[in-house]
Amino acid sequence: MSDNHCLSIIHLDLDAFFASVEQRDNPAYRGKPLIVGGVSGADRKDGKTNRGVVCAASYEARKYGVHAGMPIWEARQKCHQGIFIPSQMKKYLEASNYFFQICSTFTPLIEPLSIDELFLDVSGCESLFGSSEIIGRKIKERVYQEIGLKVSVGIAENKFLAKIATNLGKPDGFYLIPSKDRQKILYPLPVSALWGIGKKTEELLKKSGIYQVEQLAKMPDAILDDLLGKNGTKIKLLAQGIDNSPVTPASEAKSMSKETTFLTNIAEKAILLKELLKISQAVGYMARKEGYKARTITLKIRFQDFTTLNKSKTLENSTHLDNIIFKVILELLDKVNLKKGGVRLLGIKLSNLTSGNEIKQLKILRDEEDKKGDKLEQLTQSLDEIRDKFGSKAITRASLLR
């Protein structure tokens, strides 16, 4: 137990969650390539559907290259022998609640990442339940016995390393990264293993001959700043295995959203834009009032044939500013084919919310460029004050009045 006593962060992730629930409930699906997702209704001669995307694929299906987010038609091409079934959200939510309940018997310090994934901070729980390793084993055992699902467990000194540990152990994993091993484990990984490095940044780094975490960890700050801008410092720290972000328990509000349903179907883009600006302002105002910032912004569109699209973007820095929300919404709208006909409903959702404290810590990392953002922040604040006094109708942007 020498140096492992400071490994107090546990990351847990249910394996192939939706697919595993279905395989648990139906023996005929076990050991088979099972694909959950798609849209109900038939658009093929054989009575099946090609529409929608894969929500989850069993490990047997993943062997064929099927993964979540892939269009159903593509999954059918890759995996002819696959069993395709629609999702049953109610069942998954039940299992998810049970999973969170089991975890909460060990500590209230739980940060949910998604329906099947969370962080626990068990520092201070040792005298009650034993080491993080013992707690991790207990949770894993209980989840299997009580819910019939396999959960992968990662344990380390911080959130970033704990999540890396889970991914290294998957599926049905139990992986611990002792502090003394963090470089040995982290350095050979591809740069994409680091938070904040998406496809674009990965390409950029590749062009400079940077492929592995080790290269970033040892890179001089000046070069890194040139390459990655204001995120350079944060990313270098991660590359060295350093992450000081606390496990932040979810507030009651996991997301905030606003929707508008039209009386008649709207096809004119100008009207849709006007409405989206209004909703951006409403949802931004709501977030500011409640003291939240969001990292993920989702645009929801329902067409006259009742097909509904959700497009999301996750930002590097969270926001509660109308302008930024609206800018992201415009980007997302660009990806939507509006030729599908009239729109019945528009909505914007803010999720991945953080409360005030964490935001202040992040601010320290911000540089000159963001001073512009601060001005916007001040302006928004004064507008909010007017809104508070005279109601939301008092403030409308020029384009709304036209």
Ligand SMILES: [Mg+2]
């Ligand atoms: Mg999972």
